[in-house]
Amino acid sequence: MAAATLRSVLRRNRLVPLFETCRLRHLLFFSSSVDDAAAVAGTMSPDPHFMVEYLVTTCGFSPSEAAKFSKPLAHLRSTEKPDAVLNFMRSQGFDGAGIRKLISLKPIYLCCNVEKNLAPKFQFLRDLGLSESDIVHAILRNHGIIGQDVHRSIVPKLEMWESLLGSRELVLKHLKKTGWFFSSSVEKTMHPNLKFLRDECGIPEERVSSVLRTHPTLILRKPESLRALVVRAEELGIPRHSQMLMSILKALHMVSKETLGAKVEVLRSYGWSESEFFSAVKQSPNLLSLSPESIRRKMDFLINKVGYVPSFIAGHSCLLHYSLEKRVIPRLHVFEMLNMKGLWTRRGKFLSVVKLSNTKFMEKIVLPYKEKVPELLDILGAGECEGK
Incomplete structure (x- = not known):
């Protein structure tokens, strides 16, 4: 700054x-x-x-x-x-x-x-x-x-x-x-980190502040640690002058190298290539914040229950962010019910529908059929509560 x-x-x-x-x-x-x-x-x-x-x-x-x-x-x-x-x-x-x-x-x-x-x-x-x-x-x-x-x-x-x-x-x-306000020096830590992000990474002050409002401890890393974090981002294919750098740093800030390696290994086990992993991270930096166990559960469900191939999931990595219990599974059950009644075919359309907000999902998918299939609301129950 x-x-x-x-x-x-x-x-x-x-x-x-x-x-x-x-x-x-x-x-x-x-x-x-x-x-x-x-x-x-x-x-x-x-x-x-x-x-x-x-x-x-x-x-x-x-x-x-x-x-x-x-x-x-x-x-x-x-x-x-x-x-x-x-x-x-x-x-x-x-x-x-x-x-x-x-x-x-x-x-x-x-x-x-x-x-x-x-x-x-x-x-x-x-x-x-x-x-x-x-x-x-x-x-x-x-x-x-x-x-x-x-x-x-x-x-x-x-x-x-x-x-x-x-x-x-x-x-x-x-x-x-919180307990981090007085843990670092303004002169020895915060100022050098801000200067590094601005001068060597080309990140505008507004973007830095925007990320710090939700992840303020990022700026409290030791200067050498923040530089190492940028190197890790570069290893993921994100150049330091990329507009995505702060989003990637925000995600990497919460993940150790060992944990990140475990996540990469899980996705490789499903056949993802290195380029597919890099592409998925660029699409959805928050992929890095998911635990290996969560990734495995979601990949298994999307492949075995929904019918997606791993490469399709890599190209639409946002699928891995949605909660199985609160969003993906209830919506899949709705589609199965509509398909069984001959009212809808979910083939090729589940991705666009799972991305709908709650309000849009109810307006476009549930309410038009509530008279013919009243059990749709029972299927959703308390699960359908994500608003994104």
């Missing part, structure tokens, strides 16, 4: 003012924070193992868990900071299970400074529009928020995601439900 374009996008709805607002509120309202109260309430102990007992009695860990998680805390000689952190987290809606999860992920969080580290981040998330429960979910899924600087790290990452996904609402939706 060109730097000028990126800057112009980020200016539209910058997150930085939110950080400044959050910082001012923090100075006003948190100057006498939980840390001060904990300084009085915290207990001193010369015993280097006192944190084991603390984690058991205060957080609810088992003795073995406490022994494990206390190791990064061995330098502590007081419960002052842990008390402050626990009191603050509880005040923000974290229950015991949530607190234990955070500590198990990174025990050193118990050493955070509430006033300088935690409170500003929680206020920043509130200023984004997240509720208390939203913030709890977001932090449990993206616990890196706790250890990162708001201004230098969190804001740039959220701004980058807003520019890529296209809206603040979509960013917040993902933030609450």
